Amino acid sequence: MQKGKRRKISLYPIWFVLPALTIFGIFFLYPIVTSFYYSMTVWNFDSAIFCGLENYRMFFSENELSSAVVHTLIYAFSTSMLKVIIAFFIAVFLCSRIRTKDFIRSAVFFPNLVSMMAVGLTFSYLMHPTKGLFNAVLTGLGFAPVDFLGDVRLALGSIIATDVWKGLSVSVVIYIAGIQSIDRNYYEAAEIDGASRGQCLRHITLPLVAPSQNTIIILSLIGGLRSFDLIWAMTSGGPGFATDVMASVIYKQYAYGFYGLSTAGNVIMLLLISVIAFPLQHILRRREEAIV
């Protein structure tokens, strides 16, 4: 932007950055580097015994730990995908000419005002196999009760649904901002050319909302990869290990006193997020640039 200008008049000496860099170094860079070392040891607060890659080997060979990696990926991708798709249609609906627009917009945003723990606890009561509201409704309608959080095959899905319910609002808000910033002229021109509403949506709204969409994808995916609180509140990773994700597994290993193993888990999580997030961001940005 103002590169030329900045080069001529150097407003601030370079060492102004030092305080920030020091803090960043001490609290971010140093721990990251040491965590690479400690992830290769069996350590407690007195001593650390070097054990090579044993912790990593254990993490991937042991079912309860490696399944967490799979659950994390399922969780992150499905919540992200559902949010991107559902939020788009809600946002389109909320940008159309409807009378109760303002009220619905606030209603959609409401779940985001409640804390994650509260949402988790509330839904775990709603999903209670015998006393929960959902099952009361189901049995009232003549269906068999469903054990949402106790059934191994359903538990992760139930949490994903809750996460989508809670996380949708932010995505909707971002989409609405994106849709509203689209120039109305495009739609008018398309209408004159005889485009249907479906075609407008497909060929005008969707491409032009891409920057907002990319933001949502990145935010929800990274959020999903490191999610912990909702899962902890609803199932604590159970039943058994059916809903354990990276973050909950790392927390548990640390609580058990397996510090080395838990550090290794953190390193794996760091790498996993980096490996997914950086290329994704790159691809999405190129998509954005291609359109605009």
Next chain:
Amino acid sequence: MKKRIAGLVLSAAMAAGLLAGCGGAASSGGMSGEEGKDAEPETTGENTESASSDTAKKPYEGVTITLWGGTTEFNEGFQAVIERATEELGIKFETEINPGGTEGDNIIKTRCASGDLPDLSAYNSGSLLTALNPKEHFLDLTDEGFMQNVDDTFKSVVSQDGRVYGAPFPTTQGGCVIYWKPDYEELGLTVPTTWEDFVANCRKLKDAGKTPVELTCGDTWTTQVLFLGDNYNLISAEPEFAQNFTEGTAKFAETEAAVRSWNKYADIRDFYNADASAATYNDGITAMANGEATHWFMLTQVIPMMVAENPDCADKVGVFAIPGDDPDRCGLTVWEPGAWYVNRDSENKEACLAFLEFWLRKDNMDLYINTFGASGPSCVKGYTLPETVVPAIRVDMQQYFDAGKTIPALEFLTTIKGASCEQITTAAALGQISGAEAAKQYDDDCKKSAMQQGLNWN
């Protein structure tokens, strides 16, 4: 970290307040300045009038003993006993609180290493005690008179190289089946002595429209009781298992009797309550105390609580040991109580020994149990529980002790316990994994603990 700093600041503030408040008051307990330590000396029975008149009767007048223990040990029963000890023996007590858990373990290890142990420490028996290397730090109690009546099972979990170092807390607890007696009477069932009979009973109960087994996965630790409480059956079939397991040569998945323990979860899967996956420990207490379910695999520590909350159920709940395959070899898995250990270098050894003798005297154990309740028979031979204790403990559980059919839980026989045990037992209970898979998974889990303890298991 924040908590730790806050702890340090608070304990420093407390220490400062104490110094300012007490002035020159003599305190025999050294101020070690450890976090979480209760700096408030708790002296009881400071009745100077009676003290001066009864001096002749009180052999340890003027002696102050320092005690270290957790809030569980220092319950109302304990308070009642030390008050009486001050009256009778003249010993005064100064207590320091063990914050518990790993933090407590680290404190006592540090105090052992720095030679700063209190006169008496209340601490776990079994593997945690072994980790302290008791012969280096504690007084050998093997030949003391008051230890002669203590049962051998308890002695084995406070011993090192054949010498005994700990004097027990009053009551043990068992991992067993708590059952609703009215259902048994109604259907004419008998207490099962084999697992087959137990499953048959469950089927009859189910056919009669009852909930045969209460499962409380909402508090995952509760699901462990069937597995851990089956240890009697495992060890009686494979007496060498614990030792070989510690050495890494025996595995659960490769030991038939051990896989049998895990398979028991699958055998009873049809009999659970409808809300098994979400019910909590408290739901279980309510269900059992009201006869909504017939069986519950639980530690007997729940009984005093259950009866206190629902006095009507006192005569209706009973307990029996988790059945094995041989009716003649049916016994109970027992969790031994914690113990008192005397500092080997204490200046008040005589007073400490006198207190322990006093502690294990029948009337004082009665006082303790009448005040606090009992979760199982005492590990003192020939001691019968007072009438205030419910029949489930006083009769049902006692019979296994009288017949000598008890074996300590596995955690008293080996230092290794899998950290994810409760998740694996939950998964097995809900049918997520089979018994064999659970056994294999538990082996892997134990390997992590072994590695952390520096044992070579490869």
